[in-house]
Amino acid sequence: MSVRLELIALAGFPQVAPGDDLAALIAGNLAENELTLQAGDVLVLAQKIVSKAEGRYRRLADVEPGPRALELALQADKDPRLVELILSESREVLRVRPGVIIVEHRQGYVHANAGIDRSNIPDTAEDPQVLLLPEDCDASAATLRAALAGLCGGIDVQVIINDSAGRAWRNGTVGMALGTAGLEPLFNQVGEYDLFGNLLQVTEAAVADELAAAASLVMGQAAEGLPVVLVRGARLRRANDGSRSLLRPRTMDMFR
Amino acid sequence: MSVRLELIALAGFPQVAPGDDLAALIAGNLAENELTLQAGDVLVLAQKIVSKAEGRYRRLADVEPGPRALELALQADKDPRLVELILSESREVLRVRPGVIIVEHRQGYVHANAGIDRSNIPDTAEDPQVLLLPEDCDASAATLRAALAGLCGGIDVQVIINDSAGRAWRNGTVGMALGTAGLEPLFNQVGEYDLFGNLLQVTEAAVADELAAAASLVMGQAAEGLPVVLVRGARLRRANDGSRSLLRPRTMDMFR
Numbered sequence: 001m002s003v004r005l006e007l008i009a010l011a012g013f014p015q016v017a018p019g020d021d022l023a024a025l026i027a028g029n030l031a032e033n034e035l036t037l038q039a040g041d042v043l044v045l046a047q048k049i050v051s052k053a054e055g056r057y058r059r060l061a062d063v064e065p066g067p068r069a070l071e072l073a074l075q076a077d078k079d080p081r082l083v084e085l086i087l088s089e090s091r092e093v094l095r096v097r098p099g100v101i102i103v104e105h106r107q108g109y110v111h112a113n114a115g116i117d118r119s120n121i122p123d124t125a126e127d128p129q130v131l132l133l134p135e136d137c138d139a140s141a142a143t144l145r146a147a148l149a150g151l152c153g154g155i156d157v158q159v160i161i162n163d164s165a166g167r168a169w170r171n172g173t174v175g176m177a178l179g180t181a182g183l184e185p186l187f188n189q190v191g192e193y194d195l196f197g198n199l200l201q202v203t204e205a206a207v208a209d210e211l212a213a214a215a216s217l218v219m220g221q222a223a224e225g226l227p228v229v230l231v232r233g234a235r236l237r238r239a240n241d242g243s244r245s246l247l248r249p250r251t252m253d254m255f256r
Numbered sequence: 257m258s259v260r261l262e263l264i265a266l267a268g269f270p271q272v273a274p275g276d277d278l279a280a281l282i283a284g285n286l287a288e289n290e291l292t293l294q295a296g297d298v299l300v301l302a303q304k305i306v307s308k309a310e311g312r313y314r315r316l317a318d319v320e321p322g323p324r325a326l327e328l329a330l331q332a333d334k335d336p337r338l339v340e341l342i343l344s345e346s347r348e349v350l351r352v353r354p355g356v357i358i359v360e361h362r363q364g365y366v367h368a369n370a371g372i373d374r375s376n377i378p379d380t381a382e383d384p385q386v387l388l389l390p391e392d393c394d395a396s397a398a399t400l401r402a403a404l405a406g407l408c409g410g411i412d413v414q415v416i417i418n419d420s421a422g423r424a425w426r427n428g429t430v431g432m433a434l435g436t437a438g439l440e441p442l443f444n445q446v447g448e449y450d451l452f453g454n455l456l457q458v459t460e461a462a463v464a465d466e467l468a469a470a471a472s473l474v475m476g477q478a479a480e481g482l483p484v485v486l487v488r489g490a491r492l493r494r495a496n497d498g499s500r501s502l503l504r505p506r507t508m509d510m511f512r
Contacts (some may be wrong), residue, residue: 002267002289003474033258079405095510102510110425118477164461168364168424168511171504172442172462174469175428186428187476189307205476206428213430214470218259219441220461221491226259235477248427254351254358255424255511 005233008035008124009218011085016227018055022148026228028153030152035230037148037155042234044215046227047133047163047178048117050140056132058085058091076101082116082130089114089132094256105138109178112166137161137179138242145181158182158236162212168255175216177208184237185209185246206246207236257499261489264291265474265482274311279310279403282484286408292377293404293411298490300471301512302483303389303419303434304373306396312388314341328331338372345370350512359423364503365434368422384469393417393435394498399465401437414492418468424511431472433464433499440493441465441502462502463492 004046008172010033022045030037037043065080069087077098087093090103094110103145115133134140141159143236148157159181164173177185185208215229250256266289270281278301286293293299312467321329321336325343329336333354343349346359350366361367371389390396396444397415404413420429433441441464506512 003265003477005263005474007261007470009259097510113455164459167462169430169504169509170462170465170502172460172465172502174430174462174465203420203476204428205472206423206426206430207473207476209426209428209430210469210473213466213471214261214263216461217463217466217470217490218261220459220463221259234473246426246428248425253425254353 003233005214005231007214007218008033008230008232009215009221010035010228010230011226013049013226013228016049016052018052018057020053020114021147022049022053023144023151023242026144026148027151029228030230031044036133037152037230038232039155039157040158040232040235042158042183042211042231042236043144043148043232044160044162044175044212044219044220044229045141045144046139046225047115047161049130049227050134050137050144051131054140056134057129058132060128060130072096072101079128083114084154085116085130085132089116102199106177107131107133108244109165110175111142111163111234115163115178127239129181133178134161138181138244139179141179141181142242156182156238158234159236160208160212160215162215164216173216175209175212175214175219176248177206177212180208180243182238182240184241185243187237207242208246211236257486259489261470261487263470263474264289264464264486264488265477266291266486267482269305269484272305272308272482274308274313276309277403278309279381279400279407282400282404283407285484286486291296293336293408293413293486294488295411296414296488296491297411298414298416298439298467298487298492299400299404300416300431300468300475300485300487301397301400302475302481303371303393304387306390306393306400307373307415310390310396312390313492314388316384316386328352328357331392335384338369341372341386341388342370345372354404361389363389363434363447363476364500365421365432365476367419371424371434389419389434394500397435397437398498412438412494414490414494416464418471420472421495427471431465431468431470431475433462433468433502436464437501438494439464440495440497441499443493448501455505463490464499464502467492 063081069084319337380388
């Protein structure tokens with residue numbers, strides 16, 4: 001049997017402001033798009049709308065850079081106040097180059113500039129703002145999952161919060177899962193057998209990242225940005241673990 | 257307007273043998289699935305079927321390991337003949353750990369064990385075989401693209417050859433584009449403006465990798481494996497460049 005996967009980036013998603021009820025916005029936007037959630041659906045949300053709803057804006061004018069931020073700002077050719085925020089969101093600085101500071105984020109993933117963003121943010125040259133990642137992406141995803149179930153007749157939707165991320169050896173960004181709820185982020189086939197009866201050895205697929213990447217593709221295809229993607233047919237296994245299993249433990253990491 | 261992307265992993269794709277005409281097999285399989293190629297369609301092919309059609313099998317009994325292979329085989333706890341093949345397919349060894357040798361492949365991508373595979377290969381314990389990556393994935397993709405256009409009424413289909421690949425800091429594999437034809441693998445929005453009129457600075461998306469990842473997700477969802485995925489709605493820009501732009505130049509690589 002053929003296998004079909006469909007991704008629908010929802011039209012007309014409204015601008016999100018701090019304090020907005022994101023689950024209610026999503027439920028309303030699904031209805032406007034004449035879509036009804038079904039069991040097994042996955043919703044992929046751009047990190048940015050979650051951060052906006054959670055009010056994760058910071059005014060650079062409110063930030064006092066410390067000595068380390070001042071030093072790194074010179075190396076990275078960045079605003080020292082932004083660097084102070086990057087450091088405050090990070091556990092470890094991995095690399096510094098002009099334009100980029102690659103860190104391990106507090107939430108465990110390796111990410112450029114701690115995922116702090118200046119694009120698509122209401123801003124003025126006099127009072128620049130930036131947007132931090134959500135405080136806890138797994139918790140945000142779990143909260144949204146529960147609220148969506150409440151709003152959508154008890155349908156148990158799976159949720160991924162994604163962001164565009166750079167890779168070690170390849171140009172361009174790909175969508176990456178920062179937070180998940182209701183799904184197993186890794187699909188483990190180790191111990192199963194292949195077509196010819198040989199035991200499969202290393203076939204653990206990062207399905208949450210693969211879906212995050214697919215969703216990123218459709219999100220980016222409209223000039224205005226489409227921050228919510230409904231995925232049908234993903235058939236991800238259910239779980240309540242969040243996304244931590246995607247993070248390679250430092251002791252297993254060969255590339256720091 | 258909403259944006260839709262559909263991926264269809266084709267049912268009933270036959271086993272591929274050396275010398276098979278892959279374009280003809282794909283055209284026949286599309287017809288069996290009652291699908292007709294349309295302008296803008298992308299076909300994502302698992303590397304394995306391309307390698308099989310190209311006869312990239314190697315019998316380990318035919319390989320004589322050299323001194324470097326013998327030394328690395330001890331470190332990696334691998335068959336020295338397999339290590340000899342990994343070295344012959346590689347430009348540089350990046351890391352060696354028990355079970356894995358991470359290399360820069362001749363074709364430029366960083367890949368575990370040079371992408372050499374033992375699963376889903378007809379094999380016996382007495383005469384083990386392995387399967388190398390295609391000789392030149394971009395050339396294979398271009399050849400398939402031309403042949404498919406010939407078989408499918410001149411439709412200019414875009415082609416991606418993908419493989420599952422590990423990442424530096426994250427568990428699990430994701431689909432990665434090893435070769436492309438007919439498309440721009442990077443979608444460059446640098447120089448465009450965001451919602452609030454700020455110039456976008458770093459938003460080059462590796463769309464070929466994002467599609468390769470999405471296709472990998474549906475390929476992996478059947479026990480027998482589904483090696484051909486038809487993608488509708490990807491709206492990738494046309495180009496004749498192959499996939500080289502996805503490879504970060506060594507001088508820009510911070511993680512070797």
